Amino acid sequence: MGSLHEFGVPAWRSRRRVRRIKVQVVPDANLWPVLAKDVTGDLSPFLSGKGDGGVDLLCGNCDQLLADHVYPADKLAGIVLCCPVCDAYSLA
Secondary structure: OOOEOOOOOEHHHHOOOOEEEEOEEOOOHHHOOEEOOOOOOOOOOOEEOOOOOOEEEEOOOOOOEEEEEEOHHHHOOOOEEEOOOOOOEEEO
C-alpha cells in the first residue's frame, strides 16, 4: 500500500494532474504577437510553470510540447507560439 497524504488520502490521489491541450493553429501569424526560437534545434518549451497543476500546451500541428505546467489565461493570452519542429503557428 502507498503512502498517505496528511488528510488520510492516498498520496497518488492528492497530486494534481496536468492536462495536455492541443492548441489551435492560426494561418496568419501577422495579426498576433509571436514567440519564436532563435536557436535551431532548441526543442525545450517556451515556458515552464512552477509547482503542480496547470496545463501542457501542444503544437496544433505536430503535438510538440510548447509550454508545460502553465496557466494559459494568466501567461499566454493572445500569444502565438512558432513550433520549433514544424514551424506552425499555434495560438496559446
